[in-house]
Amino acid sequence: WRPAPEKMKVCCAQTVNRILSLEPVELSGTGRAMRNNAVTELTEGMGIIMGKELDTVSVRSLSGQQxxxxxxxxxxIPAEYLPQGDSQDMVAEGFRIYSCIGNNIVITSAHEEGILHGAFAFLRKLQCGDLAANLDMLDILEEPSFSYRMLDHWDNPDGKVERGYAGNSIWRWKELPSIVSPRYHDYGRLCASVGINACALNNVNADACFLTREWLEKVAVVSGILSEWGIRVFLSVNFAAPLRLGDLETADPLDSEVRAWWRGKVDEIYQLIPGFGGFLVKADSEGQAGPLGYGRSQEEGTNILADALAPHGGLLIWRAFVYGYQEKDRAAKAYDIFKSLDGLFRSNVALQVKNGPIDFQPREPVHPLLGSMDKTHTFLEVQVTQEYLGQGNHIVFLAPMWKEILEFDTLLKGKGSTIAELLSTKGGNSVSGMAGVANVGDDYSWCGSPLHPANWYAFGRLAWDCTASSSDIAREWTLCTWGHDPEIVEVIMRILLHSWEACIDYMTPLGLHHIMRYEHHYGPDPACDEGEREDWKPKYYHRADAVGLGFDRTRIGSGAVDQYAPPVADMFNDIVTCPQEYLLWFHHVPWSHTFPDGRTLMAELAFRYHRGVESAEEARQSWETLENKLPQEKYREVKEKLDIQVKDAHEWEDVCITYFSRFERIGKKA
Ligand code: GCW
Structure with missing residues (x-):
């Protein structure tokens, strides 16, 4: 992406000679820093793209400038330089780029954040060749789809990253606050270049240490740097912190001392970190403390934190990833808990819901809570790191998955009630958000291989503009990262755009889910019986037996289908109308079931597993055609990953077909 601009023949090369920063009044603080960053990015980026040095001037007036x-x-902006139409109402980070008198191009916004985003967008469009014609008739207006576009780091204080596959944490806590890694600046720059404006620095399985003074001082340094890139820092907090830090005997949210403790703590944070964003909380989930532990409800838990944050304008993001032991259907749990709480949360609370009702599987149907709570700010959470999708080894481009979720029509408010429509600013939400669990580490390529950053890029671009298409995003990333050689661009785009469907095919076709190996979730293990909880075992999900395969969530099964709007529920409930990609998610399908193409269930599975393997092989073959075109090191690194991917795809096929066909055979004998 942006850091490698390439010299190109661009139309403005002859005309643009300088970058002007119009500053009639003194800029200071983070505003100053953001403007400086925008100016530097443009000067350097355009300089490289156009192949000439540009002057950079700060001016008090525009008169006579050209x-x-x-x-x-x-x-x-003086009246004669204004664009047609009005941009006064532009949201804080929106921007407008237009041409005007004097052969000038203006990048403007209501605030500095928007100017920074506009500068990056302009560079991207230039670099992709999307501004080739009509520069003198330029008029681009963009506003973000979500107000919070946030990366959630699952980074621990010891430098390890939960579900991280790109080395250790980029946050060097031991060195902070005195030693400041240049990577913080680079990270901010990368995020800003795709429109990301918030990040939670630490794991949602949160160590309370982050709330001590010593750690807050470290956080303050990182926050100071990121704020210069328009990024607000959040912390994941442990609900039992008042207790864990040894200050109080309880963390009961209705206890007045606990209340006072959180108030005091939040005041201290804002004193140290003025632009602090707020808290992210995983409560009553997978061993994390929460209000339930004190006999209190979820909203009682949220209120205490939200009230402490409110005077400072802070936001409380509360995760809906809550499920208990021995559930009849884990997929139904979060909806059961949260749906009835709609309207009970404070206005500075957002409920963060994973894209699907289980846990970041290769493919899940939309989470039924998304868009179903009218009076609750709801954020969409996706996983950029590939916990269940081959981790740092498989190349799987996730934009198509996130698009499938964003474009799913829930029919909750009639036709056109897509997730994007219901959750984004376009749907009239004053607070909206899309969060991605980061795939970032201290690996030199940031994300584990030279192709994995495509997902970080795609996350940012979609959170900024959820209408962008997967192929446009893949194209942009490829052009900005790998240059304009048509052969290279074609191969990389092909690999990226086919990879998600291929991965579903060779891992969990037809709606299978959670059949990965115990604990680390890498590789197939449908037979696994390890783990202290039934709902962590693959058998709980695939339910293979002599009759058939799949989890019955229909009305005669767990009934989870009825958490969707009635027409959608009806569609999922009927084996005939249920989309094939979710068939085994919603139905226990008999082995004798035949598909439209005439195959039986086992034959269809075999067909899809094999198609996945072939796609993985094709991806590798395509890559091999680039051997003499790419820097050796980069070629080799990706090739090694693709070799593993092909080997793993074969393993998935072998293990799953062998295992499931055993049940089919028993069924035939019976
Ligand atoms: O699926 C699980 C992951 C956990 C993670 C959890 C969550 C941070 O395996 O590692 O914990 O999801 O989302 O909280």
Whole structure:
């Protein structure tokens, strides 16, 4: 992406000579820093792309200026330089890029954040060749789809990253606050270049230490750097912190001392970290403390934290990833707990819901809570790190998965009630958000291989513009990262765009889920009987027996289908209308079931597993055609990953077909 601009023949090369920063009044603080960053990015980026040095000037007025790219907040622009139409109502981070008199191009926004995003967008469009014609008729207006576009790091204080496959944490806690890694700055730059504006620095399985003064001082340093890139820092907090830190005897949210403790703690945080975003909380989930432990409800738990944050404008993000032991159907749990609480949360609370009702599987149907709570700010959570999708070894481009979720029509408010429509700012939400569990580590390529950053990029771009298509995103990333050689672009785009469907095919076709190996979730293990909880075992999910395969969530099964709007529920409930991709998610399908193409269930599974393997092989073959075109090191690194992917795809096919066909055979004998 942005850091490797390539010299190109661009139309503005002859005309643009300088970058002007219009500053009629003194800029200071983070505003100043953001403007400086925007100016530097443009000067360096355009300089490389156009192959010439650009002057950079800070001016008090625009009069007589020409042949420049001008950066200015909207309210400072003199009337004769204004665009057609009105941009006054632009949301804080939205931007407008337009051409005007004097052969100038203006990048403007209501605030500095928007100017920074506009500068990066302009560079991206230039670099992708998307501004090739009509530069003098330029008029681009963009506003973000979600107000919070947030990366959640599952980084621990010891430097390890839960579900991280790209080395250790980039946050070097031992060295902070005195030693400051240059990577914090680079990280901010990468995030800002795709529109990400928030991040939670630490794991949701949260160590309370982050709330001590010593750690807050470390966080303050990181936050200071990231704020210069328009990024707000959040912390994941442990609900039992008042107790864990040894300050109090309880963490009961209705206890007045606990209440006072959180108030005091939040005041201390804001004193140290003025632009602090708020808290992210995983409570009553997988061993994490929460209100239930004190006999209190979820909303009682949220209120205490939300009230402490409210005076400072902080946001409380509460995760809906809650499920108990021995559930009849784990997939139904979160909806059962949270749906009835709609309307009980404070206005500075957002409920963060995973894209699907289980846990970041290769493919899941939409989580039924998404869009179903009218009075609750609801954020969509996706996983950028590939916990269940081959981790750092498989190349799986996730934009198509996230698009499938965003574009799913829930029919909750009639036709057109897509998740994007219901959750984004377009749907009238004053607070909206899309969060991605980061795939970032201290690996030199940031994400584990030279192709994995495509998912970080895709996450940011979709959170900014959820209408962007997967192929546009893949194209942009490829052009900005790998250059314009048509052969290279074609191969990389093909590999990326086929990879998700291929992975579903060779791992969990037809709606199978959670059949990965215990604990680390890498590789197939449908027979596994390990683990202290039934709902962590693959058998709980695939339910293979002599009759058939799949989890019955229909009305005669767990009934989870009825958590969707009635027409959607009806569609899922009927084996005939249920989309094939979710068939074994919602139905216990008999082995004798035949598919439209005439195959029986086992034959269809075999067909799909094998198709997945072939796609993985094709991806590797395509890559091999680039051997003499790419830097050796980069070629080799990706090739090694693709070799593992092919080997693993074969293993998935062998293990799953052998295992499931055993049940089919028993069924035939019976
Ligand atoms: O699926 C699980 C992961 C856990 C993770 C949890 C969650 C951070 O395996 O590692 O914990 O999801 O989302 O909280």
């Amino acid at each position: 042949d420049a790219v001008v950066l200015s907040v909207f309210s400072d």
